[in-house]
Amino acid sequence: MTETKPARPKTSGAGRTLIVFYFIMTIAALARSIFEIVSHFDVAPLAYVLSLFSGVVYLIATIALITPGRPAFRIAQVAITIELIGVLVVGTLSVVDLALFPFEGDRSTVWAYYGLEYLLIPLALPILGLLFLRSQRQVFAREA
Amino acid sequence: MISAFTTVAVVIAGAAAVVAVVLGLAGRKPSDLTLAGPAVVELLLLAQLVIAIVAPFSGNPPTGNPVEFWAYLISALIIPPAAIFWALTERTRWSVVVVGVACFAVAVMFVRMQIIWTVQGA
Numbered sequence: 001m002t003e004t005k006p007a008r009p010k011t012s013g014a015g016r017t018l019i020v021f022y023f024i025m026t027i028a029a030l031a032r033s034i035f036e037i038v039s040h041f042d043v044a045p046l047a048y049v050l051s052l053f054s055g056v057v058y059l060i061a062t063i064a065l066i067t068p069g070r071p072a073f074r075i076a077q078v079a080i081t082i083e084l085i086g087v088l089v090v091g092t093l094s095v096v097d098l099a100l101f102p103f104e105g106d107r108s109t110v111w112a113y114y115g116l117e118y119l120l121i122p123l124a125l126p127i128l129g130l131l132f133l134r135s136q137r138q139v140f141a142r143e144a
Numbered sequence: 145m146i147s148a149f150t151t152v153a154v155v156i157a158g159a160a161a162v163v164a165v166v167l168g169l170a171g172r173k174p175s176d177l178t179l180a181g182p183a184v185v186e187l188l189l190l191a192q193l194v195i196a197i198v199a200p201f202s203g204n205p206p207t208g209n210p211v212e213f214w215a216y217l218i219s220a221l222i223i224p225p226a227a228i229f230w231a232l233t234e235r236t237r238w239s240v241v242v243v244g245v246a247c248f249a250v251a252v253m254f255v256r257m258q259i260i261w262t263v264q265g266a
Contacts, residue, residue, distance in 0.1 A: 016242055
């Protein structure tokens with residue numbers, strides 16, 4: 001490992017709080033979707049697969065945020081961008097067609113209604129994440 | 145499940161979350177005071193564990209899915225010790241904010257546990 005280290009590790013300071021939110025969303029989305037898929041997949045397959053997808057994106061983002069180095073920085077950027085697009089597309093679809101992901105009968109998904117079930121944290125997280133990465137990019141550029 | 149206990153637990157965990165986030169943002173570093181909140185929350189979770197084990201034997205079985213309930217309870221039990229441990233590895237104010245976020249997550253999980261235990265016809 002001959003990577004240049006940033007002045008302050010990403011897991012320090014305010015970034016630490018962001019990573020905790022990502023970690024909690026990873027656990028919440030993965031646990032929920034895996035439970036739903038195992039116990040009653042046929043009730044709402046699309047919603048559950050979307051929840052699983054969001055969980056995988058959160059997992060990749062969490063690991064990439066913790067890992068130092070430029071490749072991890074890029075992976076975090078891509079994952080968080082996909083996350084932002086995902087929550088906007090799924091959120092908008094759920095609002096346009098209210099019958100698509102209803103709360104009744106456990107047929108909703110993590111990103112439905114822009115993450116309303118999770119206090120809209122899924123909407124705020126990718127924006128804060130991309131802003132955080134922008135601030136980190138300066139740290140990386142200075143070190144290089 | 146005892147709904148009064150859940151109410152008390154949610155209020156205490158929520159208060160612990162607010163106190164830690166405020167103290168953290170105000171610049172307080174991890175100390176006995178700022179780590180007392182998550183310690184109390186962990187005790188509440190241990191009480192919840194005892195209740196969940198005893199309740200079915202005293203005529204109070206879950207009407208919801210027990211697997212989902214236990215997944216929540218076991219996950220919740222891990223959160224406060226993890227937050228305290230992480231706060232001790234880095235003594236900055238952001239660690240206190242992290243402790244607050246952890247307490248908040250546990251408060252939400254207490255609510256979910258109550259809903260799962262008492263759900264009708266799942």
